[in-house]
Amino acid sequence: MELRQLKYFIRSAEVLNFTEAANDLFISQSTLSQQIKQLEDELGILLFDRVGKRIRITEAGNLFLTYARQALQDTKDGKQIIEDLKELKTGTLNIGVTYGLSALLTDTIVSFSKLYPQIKITVDFGTSEDLLEKLKIAKIDFVLSFLQLPADDVFVSQVLFDSKLALVVHPSHPVAKEKTIDVKDLQNISLALPAKGFNTRDFLEDAFSKNNINPLVKVELNDINMLLQLVETGNWCTILTMASVKGRPGLQTIPITGIDITREASITWYKDVYRKKAALAFAELIRSQIH
Numbered sequence: 001m002e003l004r005q006l007k008y009f010i011r012s013a014e015v016l017n018f019t020e021a022a023n024d025l026f027i028s029q030s031t032l033s034q035q036i037k038q039l040e041d042e043l044g045i046l047l048f049d050r051v052g053k054r055i056r057i058t059e060a061g062n063l064f065l066t067y068a069r070q071a072l073q074d075t076k077d078g079k080q081i082i083e084d085l086k087e088l089k090t091g092t093l094n095i096g097v098t099y100g101l102s103a104l105l106t107d108t109i110v111s112f113s114k115l116y117p118q119i120k121i122t123v124d125f126g127t128s129e130d131l132l133e134k135l136k137i138a139k140i141d142f143v144l145s146f147l148q149l150p151a152d153d154v155f156v157s158q159v160l161f162d163s164k165l166a167l168v169v170h171p172s173h174p175v176a177k178e179k180t181i182d183v184k185d186l187q188n189i190s191l192a193l194p195a196k197g198f199n200t201r202d203f204l205e206d207a208f209s210k211n212n213i214n215p216l217v218k219v220e221l222n223d224i225n226m227l228l229q230l231v232e233t234g235n236w237c238t239i240l241t242m243a244s245v246k247g248r249p250g251l252q253t254i255p256i257t258g259i260d261i262t263r264e265a266s267i268t269w270y271k272d273v274y275r276k277k278a279a280l281a282f283a284e285l286i287r288s289q290i291h
Contacts, residue, residue, distance in 0.1 A: 003075060005039040006068045008032050009047060013057050013065050084118075086277055092120045093278045096131035096140035098147075099224035100200055101265060103246035105144065108286050115285075119278050128199045135270050141279040143268040144286075146241065147199050157266040158283075161290045163241035165204070165261040166253035172234035176252060183213055183258040192219035192227055192236040200263070204239060207261050241265075 012021040012032065022029040040047050047061035057065070084090040093112075097105050102125070109121060124131065124140055128147040132155065134140045149157045167186070169176045175189060193215075194201040201220075208215060219236060221227045224244065231238050232250055241263050242253050267283050269275060 001039065001042055002035075003072065005035045006072055008035050009039055009061075010065065010068050010072065012036060012048065012055065013061060016055055016057065018055060019053075088116045088278055088281060089118050091276065091278055092122060093276065093282060094122050094124065094140045095282070096124045096126065096134055096143040098128055098131065098143075098145040098199065099125055099194075100146055100241055100244040101144045102224070102244075103248070104243055104265075104286070104289075106247065108282065108289060111289065112282055112285055116278065116281065127197060129197075132268070135268065138270070138273075141276055142283065144265070145199065145268065146203075146263040146265055147268065148264055148266070149268060152271075154271055155268050156271045157268040160265045160267055160286060161243070162262050162264055163243040164255065165200075165239055165263060166242050166255055167237050168228070168231055168240050168245050168251055168253055169237045170232050170234040170251060173237060175237065175254065178254055180255045180257045183211060183256055186213060186215045186239075186256070189216060190218045190236050191215055192221065192230050192238050193217050194224065194227065194240075195220045195222040198222070200240065203263065204261070207259060211259055213259075 008021065008025060008027075011024055012018060015021050015024070018033055018036075019029050022032040025032065036047065043060075043064070045060045046058050047064060048055045049058055081090060095105070105123065109123075112119070113121065124134065126134070128143070128145045131140065131143045131145065132147075135143055135155070144160075146163075147157070149155050167175070167181050167189070175181065181189075193204065196202070196205070204215075207213075219227075219230060221230070224240070227238055227240075228245065228248060228251065230236055232248075239256070243265060245251050245253060267286070
């Protein structure tokens, strides 16, 4: 069954004349008659009674007419939805993001929603590993993280920007007056850090181990927002990327010297799959806001 057959059938049912219907559809009468016959053969029942040069719709034809019209309308609506998706007039954007990039995400969501108000946005926070698993099964469209992935057959990552890790402190903390902090001095500062398993924590552990540093970790948390709230009390410091504390005017960052701890923020896609136009637009907006 083809859409054109339904179109031919509907017009014939409306005018009850094959010649007139063919003229309206800009096809020959023989073509229209042939297609109607093929449709009837497929359905196994007559849709029209032929009485000389006149036609009359059958009971089966009347019943089928409603569904034929609905099928054509559904197809038209489906095509319109696709066009709207391509023009970013509808659809859902599913974003996976690690906690360290939440501040950057906030500004981008605001800008994106102003540009494309009809796009629904869902945000899934988690660790890099959890989000990659969701990306595999298409629960999210892409992942924003500080995870450095090697090229492979599953994922492809694009670097968005570099951000140095720094000591994050409240102005009331004793070290807040320092311009820089030597990495060895971290052994004497009470720290609250992301829990083990977080990509940033794993990166720090590796860097500390290579430089024989034993930081004074007093608190571990798997919630970055809560972590920053603790730092805002002035009782602890933390180590995060400078991008992670964007939008926190009550905190300040102090560069750490004696070690190179720079992270690359990236956007990760599942390789060789269709990328939504909305996702591409969102990624481009992130880049434009950074530079």
